[in-house]
Amino acid sequence: MKELVIISGKGGTGKTSLVAAFASLAENMVLCDADVDAADLHLIMSPDANKSSDFQSGHKAIINRDKCTECNLCRELCRWNAIDEDFRVDPIECEGCGVCYYFCPEEAIDFPLNTCGEWFISDTRFGPMVHARLGIAEENSGKLVTLVRKEARDLAEAKNLSLILTDGAPGVGCPVIASIGGADAVLVVTEPTVSGVHDMERVVQLADFFKIKAVVCVNKYDLNPEKSREVEEYAGRKGVGFLGQIPFDPIFTKAMVQGRNIFEYDPGSEACNAVRQIWEKVNRNILS
Amino acid sequence: MIISVASGKGGTGKTTVATNLAMSIGPNVQLLDCDVEEPNSHLFIHPVFEYKETINTPVPEVDESKCTLCGKCGEICQFKAIVVIGNTVLPFEELCHSCGGCMRVCPESAIKEKDRVLGNIQKGRRNDLEFIHGILRIGEAMSPPLIRKVRSFSREGGVTIIDAPPGTSCPVIASMKGADFVLLVTEPTPFGLHDLKLAVGAVKILGIQCGLVINRSDMGDDRVKIYAKQESLPIMMEIPFDRAIAEAYSRGELIVERMPEWRGRFIELYRRIEEIVSNQE
Numbered sequence: 034m035k036e037l038v039i040i041s042g043k044g045g046t047g048k049t050s051l052v053a054a055f056a057s058l059a060e061n062m063v064l065c066d067a068d069v070d071a072a073d074l075h076l077i078m079s080p081d082a083n084k085s086s087d088f089q090s091g092h093k094a095i096i097n098r099d100k101c102t103e104c105n106l107c108r109e110l111c112r113w114n115a116i117d118e119d120f121r122v123d124p125i126e127c128e129g130c131g132v133c134y135y136f137c138p139e140e141a142i143d144f145p146l147n148t149c150g151e152w153f154i155s156d157t158r159f160g161p162m163v164h165a166r167l168g169i170a171e172e173n174s175g176k177l178v179t180l181v182r183k184e185a186r187d188l189a190e191a192k193n194l195s196l197i198l199t200d201g202a203p204g205v206g207c208p209v210i211a212s213i214g215g216a217d218a219v220l221v222v223t224e225p226t227v228s229g230v231h232d233m234e235r236v237v238q239l240a241d242f243f244k245i246k247a248v249v250c251v252n253k254y255d256l257n258p259e260k261s262r263e264v265e266e267y268a269g270r271k272g273v274g275f276l277g278q279i280p281f282d283p284i285f286t287k288a289m290v291q292g293r294n295i296f297e298y299d300p301g302s303e304a305c306n307a308v309r310q311i312w313e314k315v316n317r318n319i320l321s
Numbered sequence: 322m323i324i325s326v327a328s329g330k331g332g333t334g335k336t337t338v339a340t341n342l343a344m345s346i347g348p349n350v351q352l353l354d355c356d357v358e359e360p361n362s363h364l365f366i367h368p369v370f371e372y373k374e375t376i377n378t379p380v381p382e383v384d385e386s387k388c389t390l391c392g393k394c395g396e397i398c399q400f401k402a403i404v405v406i407g408n409t410v411l412p413f414e415e416l417c418h419s420c421g422g423c424m425r426v427c428p429e430s431a432i433k434e435k436d437r438v439l440g441n442i443q444k445g446r447r448n449d450l451e452f453i454h455g456i457l458r459i460g461e462a463m464s465p466p467l468i469r470k471v472r473s474f475s476r477e478g479g480v481t482i483i484d485a486p487p488g489t490s491c492p493v494i495a496s497m498k499g500a501d502f503v504l505l506v507t508e509p510t511p512f513g514l515h516d517l518k519l520a521v522g523a524v525k526i527l528g529i530q531c532g533l534v535i536n537r538s539d540m541g542d543d544r545v546k547i548y549a550k551q552e553s554l555p556i557m558m559e560i561p562f563d564r565a566i567a568e569a570y571s572r573g574e575l576i577v578e579r580m581p582e583w584r585g586r587f588i589e590l591y592r593r594i595e596e597i598v599s600n601q602e
Contacts, residue, residue: 042359044331044487049512070488071329071519073512092399112420125494125526130420131399167490169522174490175462203331203487204358207462227573228336228361235359235459242460256564257571283540289511290542 034189035217035320036182036197038067042232044203046224047252050285050295051308052200053077056159057296058312062196064157065185066164067212069150069177074200077294080155080162088150088165088180090173091129094122100141107133107142125170150177154188161188175211178202182212196320205239213239218246218319220276224253225260233264237273247273248318250311254278276314279307323481324594325500327524329516331487333506334536334560337570339484340365341577342504345587347449349479354454355468355496356486357440364573368452370445376455376470377436378463380414381423387431394423394432415462439467444474451476468495480591489516489523497524501598503531504557509541514548521552530597532557534590555597558590 039048039055052074056064066074094115096107101120108116111133115126122133134144149172152165163185165177185197199216202208213219219240223233233249240247249268254261261278268275280303288298295305326339336354340362343352354362381394381403392405402416403423414437424432440457455471457464464486472495475481485496497503503524507517517533524531533549538559549556560566569579577584 041331043361044359045333070490071331071516073330073515076511076515110421110425125498128418128420129399130418130422131397132420132422132425135397135422135426169489169519170491170494170526172491174488204356204464204492205459206358206457206464206492208490209358210460210462224571226571227364228359228570231361231364232359238459256567260571286510286540292511 034195034197036186036199037315037319038199038201038213038216038219039222040201040209040213040219040236041203041222042205042236043223043229046222046229047285048222049073049200050289051222051252052198053294054296054308055198055312057294058309059196059198061194062160062198063185063189063192063194064160064162065181065197065199066162067178067181067199067208068202069165069167069181070174070202070208072164072166075164077289077292078157078159078162079292080153080157080164082153082155084154086152087148088152088177089146089148090176091147091149092131092144093124093127093129093147094131094133095143095145096120096122097141097143100139102139104138107137110136129172149173152177152181152184154184161192163188175207178208178211205235209236209239210243213243213245216245218248220315221247221249222252223249223264225251225257225264230260230263230267234267237271246319248276249273250276251278253281255280274318277307277311279304279311322595322598323475323483323500324502324504325483325485325497326504326506327485327493327497327520328487328506329489329520330507330513333508333513334534335506336361336365336484337536337576338504338506338534339482341575341583342587342591343450343482344575345577345584346480346591350449351451351453351474351476351479351481352484353471353474353481354484355471356484357455357457357464357467357471358486358492360454360456362484363452363454365575366447366450366452368445368447370443372444374442376439376442376467378419378439378466379421379434380417380419380437381412381432382435383410383412384431384433385410387429389429391428393426393428397422397426418463419466439463442471464492465495468492489519493523494527497529498527500529502594503529504534504594505531506534506536507545508537509535509543509545513541514545517545518548521554530601532594532597534558534560536560537562557593558586
C-alpha cells in the first residue's frame with residue numbers, strides 16, 4: 034500500500050482540486066482529507082458518512098469559584114496568561130498543560146477532556162473517504178490529522194486497497210508535519226508566483242528534513258512561464274522530480290461550483306490532459 | 322488601530338490586500354506578517370532589514386546526576402514530552418509546549434530549561450512603512466509562540482496591519498486576537514464560502530468586527546454575496562479577476578504601484594474600516 038500526500042506550502046494553489054481530479058484516475062484508492070482546519074474536499078466528493086465520531090484530545094482548565102481562595106498561584110504559574118483577574122480561564126488561551134490544575138493547593142481546578150472536532154468514514158462515488166472537522170479555534174489539529182491518516186490506512190488494509198490519496202494543509206507547521214510523516218511521497222503543487230516559489234522551496238525542505246520523497250508540479254503555469262521554469266530548475270537542482278504543469282483554466286472553478294471535478298466537467302479539456310500526464314508520472318515514479 | 326487580514330481558505334489574496342493596504346495609507350503604519358509558516362509579504366514590500374532576532378522557547382534539560390527517576394515529570398506532562406523509561410529520563414523537546422510543569426514538579430530540582438529555536442524575526446523598513454515578519458524554522462511544529470512574538474512589535478498610536486495565516490485554528494487565533502477589525506479576504510467559490518463561514522465563526526468567538534474583501538469577484542457564483550447579506554457582513558471591496566493583476570502578483574509587484582488608480586480604492590477601504598471601528602466605540 035502506498036500513500037501520496039498532496040501539499041503546497043502556499044494556500045490556494047489547487048491541492049484539493051487536483052486531489053479531486055486524481056480521484057477520477059486512481060484505482061483501488063481511499064481518499065483522506067488531512068486539511069482538518071479548512072477541509073474542502075467533501076464539497077466535491079459529497080461523502081455519505083457511514084460512521085462519525087467525536088474527536089477528543091487535550092484538556093482545558095476550569096476554575097471552581099466555590100473552592101478558589103484567590104491565592105493567585107495559578108496566575109503566576111500560567112505561561113499563557115490564560116487566567117484573568119477574576120480567576121476565569123480563557124479557553125482559547127488555555128494550552129491544556131495542566132500546571133494550574135496540578136499545583137492548585139485547594140484542588141479548585143477541573144481539567145476535563147476536550148471534544149475538539151469530529152471525524153467521518155464515508156462513501157463517495159470514487160471510493161471510501163476519511164475526513165474530519167476540527168472545531169473552530171481549537172487546537173490539536175496535528176493529532177486529528179494523525180488520526181484520520183491512521184483510519185484511512187486501516188480502511189485501506191481492511192478493504193485491500195492499494196493507495197491512500199491524502200489532501201494536506203497549507204504551511205509547514207504542525208498539521209503539515211503530521212500529514213507527511215510516514216508517507217511514501219509528497220506531491221507539492223505550486224503556482225508560478227514569487228510566493229508560490231518561495232513557499233514550495235520551504236515545503237520541499239520540510240520533506241527533506243523528514244526524509245520523505247518529494248515531487249513537484251506547477252498549476253496555472255501560463256500566468257508566468259518564467260517562474261514555472263524557475264520551479265523546474267529548482268527541482269532539477271535539488272533532485273526533486275518535476276512532474277509537469279497545468280495551464281490556468283477556469284474549468285477548475287466552474288467544476289467546483291457544480292460540485293464536480295474537472296474530469297466530470299470537461300474530460301477533453303487541456304487541464305485534464307495535463308493532469309492525466311502528471312498522474313501517469315505519479316504512477317511510474319511513485320506508485321509502481 | 323490593529324487590522325488583521327485573514328481568510329480561512331488559503332490563496333484568496335490576504336497578502337495582496339495586506340501589502341497594498343499598508344502601502345496606500347500612512348504615515349505611521351506597520352505591517353506584521355504573522356503567516357510565519359509561509360511568510361510572503363516581504364516578497365512584495367521589498368523591505369530593507371535592519372534587525373534580526375532568533376526566537377527560542379524553553380524546553381527541559383535534565384541533570385541525570387540529580388534525577389532519582391521518580392517519574393513525576395512524565396506524570397505532569399500533558400504532551401508526552403518527557404518520560405522515564407527504564408533507568409533513564411528522556412525529554413522529547415520537539416513535543417514540549419514550554420509550560421514549565423516538569424521543572425516545577427521535580428522534587429530533586431534536576432530539571433533546568435534550555436532553548437529550542439522556533440525561528441527568527443526580522444524587522445525593516447520600506448520608506449515610511451515599518452515591516453516585521455517571523456520565519457518558522459523548518460521542522461518546527463509550533464507557530465503560535467512565534468506569532469505572538471511578531472505581534473509584540475505592534476506599536477500603539479499608529480495603524481498595524483497583520484497578514485494572518487490561512488485556517489481557523491490556533492495560529493489564526495493568535496493573529497486575530499486583540500485586533501480592532503478583521504478583514505476577511507474570500508473568493509466567490511464553494512471552497513471560499515465554506516472556509517469563510519469557518520473564519521466568520523472564529524471572528525465571532527473573539528468578538529471582533531469584520532468585513533469582507535471579495536477577490537476574483539467575477540469568477541464563481543453569487544453565494545458569498547448572498548451569505549454576506551444574510552449575515553449582515555459588509556462587503557468592503559471587490560477585486561475582479563484581471564490577468565494583469567495576477568501577472569503583477571506573480572512577479573512580486575504591488576497592485577498600487579503597477580496600477581496607481583488602485584491606491585485610492587485601498588485608501589477608501591481603510592476609511593470604511595475606520596468608520597466601522599469608530600462607530601462601534
